[in-house]
Amino acid sequence: MSDTAFHRRQAEMLPSRPAPAGQTGAVGWMRANLFSSPFNILLTLISLFLLWSIIPPAFDWAFFDAEFVGTSRDDCVGGAGACWAWIDQRIDQFVYGFYPAESRWRVNLAVLLLIPALAWVLIEKAPGARYGRWFALFYPVIATLLLVGGLGLEEVTTDKFGGFMLNLVAGLAGIVLSLPIGILLALGRRSKLPVVRVVSVTFIEVIRGVPLITLLFVAIVILNLFLPQNVSLDQLARVMIMVTLFASAYIAEVIRGGLQAIPAGQYEAAQAMGLGYWKMMRLIILPQALKISIPGIVNTFIGLFKDTTLVIIIGLFDILGQARLLQTNPEWIGEVDHETYVLASVFFFVICFSMSRYSIGLEKRLDTSGR
Structure with a gap:
């Protein structure tokens, strides 16, 4: 009998025993992560002291x-x-801004419809996804009609938008529009056509080399000089365009990094199968590049959502602007300097943390290294 067979036979005859109590469960986790060495013990004690103090x-x-x-x-x-x-008296101002009170049901309905629209896009194997994705595709049009008006609904000008609703509108619009534009820019930067490559590179480098606040000033002050006299763009629309273009340039670079990480053999295999450029990108290259680029893309989206607070420079009061506005209210001045910022921080944290956790789950779901 070989040594391997002998040891296997002995293992089958011996009864299985549980792992030592100090190596499993909460005790094992603490020994491995908090008290594994003298230096880690010191860091753990300092951290506990700081937490107890705060x-x-x-x-x-x-x-x-x-x-x-x-x-x-x-x-x-x-x-x-x-x-x-102040919350029970001013929370509506924080959420809706100056949106007319009698029409706030339209904002509520738009947010309510957003939940299934996101679910059918983000959740794998969601019930009714085949038809639900069509609803998600048309959701931006539905939300625009609800919020701005039309088809029998009273018009509400965008200067009435404010509070967290404004951050949500500007952030979601930027996220939805910047991803496809960023993909096209990334492909254009790697294109073999000189004109396409030069235009893409110029756009990306110019946008990335200028602060967002400067671009917003350009959108508000200078853009009108290049438009016909009888044409005028809504201020919020101009800001959303600039925010989208700004995020697109950064997403393009993130996706370009993912494209460069794809082995040349993948391109050669796709070409050997007779796939054209766009089919190769859609079916073979882009899915892999986007999977690699998930952390960078989500990081850009989180930064974009936080940058929506810059709408204050055009006179619109997002949730942070509402916090500052309430601090100057004679009824509450001097007593809510910290509380309003804390509430605004909670709103931003919930959204940004949710995006971060979803990206981690998506990475795990798409990970094929262990298969």
């Missing part, structure tokens, strides 16, 4: 010592904690 006082300020009921700053004067009494 978290309890923060909870006392935000919850236990806070004021939740009141109608003006006088109800919060002298309190040791946060003043949240």
Whole structure:
């Protein structure tokens, strides 16, 4: 009998035993990650001390010592904690901005329809996805009609847009439009056609070399000089165009990195199968490049969503603008300097963290290294 067979036979005869208690479960995890060496033990103790110094006082300020009921700053004067009494009176302003109160059901409906539109695009094997993706394709038109008006709905000018609704509109529009434009720019930069390559490279380098705030000033002040006298673009539309173009340039570079990571054999194999350029890109190259580029693309989207706060420079008050506006309100001045920023931060964190977690899940789902 060989040694391998002998040891296998012995293993079959011996009863299986559980792993040592100190190597599994919470205790094993802490030993491996928090107390694996003297240096890690020191870092763990310092981290625990810092958390103990920060978290309890923060909870006392935000919850236990806070004021939740009141109608003006006088109800919060002298309190040791946060003043949240303004929320029940001003939360609509934070969410809807100056959108007419009688038409806010249109905003609610647009957000409600956004949930299935995103689900049919982002969730694999979602029920009814075959037809749901058509709904997702037409959702931007439906949302525009609901928010701006038309087809029997009263028109609402974009200067009434504000609060978190404005961030959501500008951010989603930029995300949806910048990805396909970025893909085309990335392909154009790698094109063998000199004119296409030069135009793509020039656009990308010019946009990436200029701060976004400068481009927004160009959109508001200078763009009118190049338009016919009888043509005028809505201010919010101009800002969304510039934000989209700005994000497209960065996404193009991210996707170009993914394209360069594809082995030359993939191109040669696709060409050997008789696939044309666009079929090769659509079926073979781009799916692999986009999978590689997921972290960079999502990082660009998160940055784009946070950059929507720059709409303040054209006189529109997003959620951050509403926070600043409330701080100057005579009824609450001097008592909500921190609280309004905290609430705005929570809104941004929820959206950006959700995008980050979805990208991690998508990477795991598309990972083929272990298959």
